Amino acid sequence: MITKEQTSQYLQDNKQRFLDELFDLLRIPSVSADKKFKTDVLKAADFLKTKFEAAGAENVEVCETAGNPIVYADKIIDPSLPTVLVYGHYDVQPADPYELWESEPFNPVIKNGKIVARGSADDKGQMYIHVKAFEMMMQNGGVPCNVKFMIEGEEEVGSESLETYIKENTEKLKADIIVISDTSMIANEHPSMAVSLKGLSYLEVEITGPNRDLHSGVYGGAVANPINVLCRMIASLQDENKKITVPGFYDKVVELTNEERKKMNLAPFSLDDFKSDLAIDDVEGEAGYNTLERQGIRPTLDVNGIWGGYTGEGAKTVLPSKAYAKISMRLVPDQNHREITELFKKHFEDIAPDSVKVDVKPHHGATPVVSSTDSDAYRAAEDAFEKVWGKRPIPTREGGSIPIVALFKEVLKLDSILMGFGLNSDAIHSPNESFGVENYLKGIETVALFHQRFAETAKK
Amino acid sequence: MITKEQTSQYLQDNKQRFLDELFDLLRIPSVSADKKFKTDVLKAADFLKTKFEAAGAENVEVCETAGNPIVYADKIIDPSLPTVLVYGHYDVQPADPYELWESEPFNPVIKNGKIVARGSADDKGQMYIHVKAFEMMMQNGGVPCNVKFMIEGEEEVGSESLETYIKENTEKLKADIIVISDTSMIANEHPSMAVSLKGLSYLEVEITGPNRDLHSGVYGGAVANPINVLCRMIASLQDENKKITVPGFYDKVVELTNEERKKMNLAPFSLDDFKSDLAIDDVEGEAGYNTLERQGIRPTLDVNGIWGGYTGEGAKTVLPSKAYAKISMRLVPDQNHREITELFKKHFEDIAPDSVKVDVKPHHGATPVVSSTDSDAYRAAEDAFEKVWGKRPIPTREGGSIPIVALFKEVLKLDSILMGFGLNSDAIHSPNESFGVENYLKGIETVALFHQRFAETAKK
The missing domain is CATH 3.30.70.360 (Alpha-Beta Plaits)
Structure with missing residues (x-):
């Protein structure tokens, strides 16, 4: 059993290495949309293989597909225990327009407490949280439940090979819950978890x-x-x-009830901050709904x-x-x-x-997706967030789409929980994409403690 | 005095050479919009200089400007006679998209009786008509009135240098009328002359x-x-x-009178042909006006x-x-x-x-321009058209703009008459631009006979 004291201590001792390793990964321009980066895409997959093996994962495999490979790894300690399947992606969006970057997109730097690089938030940084949380658990008594990893390289171009892969590997991918860190939270002072995707x-x-x-x-x-x-x-x-x-x-x-709308509007939101962040004088959207609602439920x-x-x-x-x-x-x-x-x-x-x-x-x-807040996995994630960030996360409704969440539901019959550690200001898909150092490091702790809590409470 | 018999005979004897010379000019890719063709632009200007000299023009000069040179030439036989100032341009539109050309844009070919090449109609073919008409007159007793030529190389990019040039040369450019061939006529069976430009x-x-x-x-x-x-x-x-x-x-x-609208609608026009030429099922435009009116007066x-x-x-x-x-x-x-x-x-x-x-x-x-149909020059042009094409030209109102016509009026205080020999189907500014062989050759006769008639009738 891993405790908050242990995760804090391990983080303290390994912080710099955790950052160094992520920087190494960010230096690989694994752009899936452009064939000229194909070698780098393969390099990123190999990088993950090495790190999984070093962390003590088993069955580590760079699985060939018709497109870019999927990196699989697992650690099965007891088939009677619950199993977490982690999904993420190592490919990134193209970096252009290059001229709008203040630093090199594939030469990460830390600026104002944030890691600036293409893929820092989407999704290398968030995905690598899980690799390092796995290492953290392994080094502190071992994983408390079974863990499987499936990290793909075509998320930014439609995840075509992934669909084939999961259809052909339903047995191998059996699990109780899928965990994905590819979304954002409201603010570091207001952790949140996305419960719906458009x-x-x-x-x-x-x-x-x-x-x-x-x-x-x-x-x-x-x-x-x-x-x-x-x-x-x-x-x-x-x-x-x-x-x-x-x-x-x-x-x-499906129209939300007034109760549901009220609840989602409890999320802290400043229209002034929203406008000044984007340098716009006014917002624009569907009449009868506010900005949060336009983003989340319309x-x-x-x-x-x-x-x-x-x-x-x-x-x-x-x-x-x-x-x-x-x-x-x-x-x-x-x-x-x-x-x-x-x-x-x-x-x-x-x-x-x-x-x-x-x-x-x-x-x-x-397909749009809504996930239940009334599940063992969701509650375990809430507990983990509370331990690390001091507050239970607010459930939010996201405007983005993660098409594979619906696919997982359809093919693997599995729900996903979205433990996103990014922020809207990370500028994913844009020049100067960034990811908070704090978000990265606290994310590692949160994920480790989630596994612990989920192992303790999940009904198998 | 040059007669129709003489123009016909001279044309008969020199037809092939007239075509060969124009082909030589069309082979020079004098694209003004793209600096990489600068050498070709200068080559086209030199080509004209040589031809003017060969035809017997005087004061032939490739005039330097801040941009592309202006070719000037004249033949003053008697200051008491009227003077015609011919304007044209030797620069052409870019040829792209190249892939849509059925033959090389700068390697002219004759196809279905038309010369296919960039600039064939706009304006090299039409401009060169005047050079060859000048030769024709010189070889048949000499020009009947004074003639001046001003051929520029920036028409397709805004004629900036021309403005400076005419302001600095008002004395040198003194004339009684400006003649421009850079417009089109309705059909070879229905010669027409533009009397207004948008x-x-x-x-x-x-x-x-x-x-x-x-x-x-x-x-x-x-x-x-x-x-x-x-x-x-x-x-x-x-x-x-x-x-x-x-x-x-x-x-x-200015709304046209019903009388004027009726008159302009006498021009032969088939909506079916118009639509089928463009492969459209329907036209679209301002309510209350027909296609000819939308093109010409709205x-x-x-x-x-x-x-x-x-x-x-x-x-x-x-x-x-x-x-x-x-x-x-x-x-x-x-x-x-x-x-x-x-x-x-x-x-x-x-x-x-x-x-x-x-x-x-x-x-x-x-500035929009309207020219009077009640002038010596217009009537001389009507007479010349009638002799060559068998019909008096229909006055038409054009949708295109020739900004320098307004400039000539403003700076030189001169009216222009637009003796256009192109057809709408010439596809100027588009791939596969073409100009009828008949239009080119009959144009030469028309221009020579215009000078003759104008010399005879113009009040000096």
Whole structure:
């Protein structure tokens, strides 16, 4: 049995090494979206293998897949004890735009108490917490329950190989709970745990007007301009209250009770801080809901990219043949991403004027997830957080999607608990991504104490 | 005095050489927008110098400017006779997208009776008509009036050096009329001459939302997305009747009389042909006006380019910090492009929600122009067209802008007549630009006969 005194002491003794090891991992540019980093992706997987073995894990394996390998490791001490399956990912988002980084994205530095590097928070830092918590437990009497690790390398590009992998390894991956650290908490003074994740429908649209680029002087005003039409169509997807106008879009949205809304609004939140962090004068979102609710419990629609016509220096008076946009919708229970994708596609085709042709290509989707706060694992996590951070975590509802959580539920029949140690200010997916040194180190303690508590209380 | 018999004969005898020379000129990629073609730009200017000298012009000069040189040449036979000043340009639009060309853009070929090459119609082919018409006159008794040439190399990038040049050379450029061949006619069976040109206001807008790119899951729906906002703002610039909503925009628009509208609608026009040429199922434009009117007499607004967020392969769930668009308005008499630019800027800033910041940068503008059909020069051109094409030209109103026409009026106090020999199907500014062999050759005859007629009839 590992105690808070032991985790504190071990952390004290190994702090610098824990940081050094994470820095080594962050120096590997394991960008999954770009094939030129393939060698680094493999290097990151090998790095983990070495560290798992050094920490005393068994069955450590860099599992080949059609894409990037999945690192598996476990320590089974007694089949009659509960089993925790840890999921994480070692791949990272591309670092561009490079010019906006204040330090090298793959040369980690500590600045204002935070580790600045691509992947520091998403997800190398958070994932490596589990590797070091495992070591901590092993060095302090051994793990108190069975532990399995499954660390993938394609999370940032859709986790395709993972799906095949878990379908082929349901027996090997048997567990009682999945633990994932890939989300954020409200603040270090206000630890929190995400209890819901949004789903996703991501599409690309192409509008074709005339069969060739035209001179905007000769044809402008007489022929539909696909950019103007696209803008009109996109603008019409939300009404003046910022409600999404796709027919049927809200049909399956589960409205929270007033009680639930009240509870989620207990989370500390300062609109002024939120605005000043983003340097905006005002927020904008669905009428009737506040910012926390818009982020957590309401479905949303965003254009993630748009392009068409002349985008170089200076002026070109072209009326282009085509215009494009990438559009995504974040979904909430019980919206089904396949249904929403179909509804969107049909609606977008319906609203197109006869003057253009429309092509809607679905990219990918994710099912929204809610996890229960009434479970052994959730309570064990609450206890662990309280011991390390001094407060029980607030349950929050997250705007992000982790598509594999729904997949785990579907294929492995397992719930996930989301012990996120990041902060919204970590700027994941953006330049100057960072992760608090305190978050990293306290995370290690929290995870070790979670395993201890879960081993003690979980009904097997 | 040169007669139709003489022009026909001379054309007959020199047809192949006229084509060969134009092909040589078209082989020089004199793209003004891209500095890497600077040597070719100079080569094109030198080519013209050689040809002017060979044809018997005097004072031939490649005039240095801050940008690309202006080729000047003249033949003054008698100061008491009228003087024609020919304007044209030897620079061309960039050829990209190269992959859409069916033959090399700078390796001219004849296909279906048309010369296919970048610049074939805009403006090398049309400009070279004047060089060969000059030769034709010189070889058939000499020019019947004084002729001056001013051929610039920056028309496709805003004619900046030309403005300085004409201001510094008002005496040298003294003339009675300016002749420009840089427009198109309705059809070879329906010769026409443009009697009005639209003005232009070209701007670039930048919308800034949050101070950094955000994760669209975490922030989507709670923070204004600059792309969505930009689409909304652009969509709102036109109402459901496609009227432009910028306050004051129509205040100075001169409405045509019913008589004038009737007259311009005598021009042969087939909506079916128009649609099938562009492969569109329907046209779109301002309610209450037909396609010809929308093109010729109504002010318009087009987005020429739009960009923001992630535009690469696949999906990235980003809520971008910025979104951009290039927007241009074509103006009609008596709209003033500086006023319209100001009105647009103010309106665009006004309609921006507090959730974003807006920056509107004016690019450039042009004054709309109407030329009288009641002048010696216009009538001389009508006569020349009739002799060569068998019909008097229909006066048309063009959607394009030739900013320097207004500049000539302002600085040189000279009217221009637009003897355009192109066709709309020439695809100027687009891949596979072409110019009819017949248009080129008959153009040479028309211009020679115009000079003859003008010399005979113009009041000096």
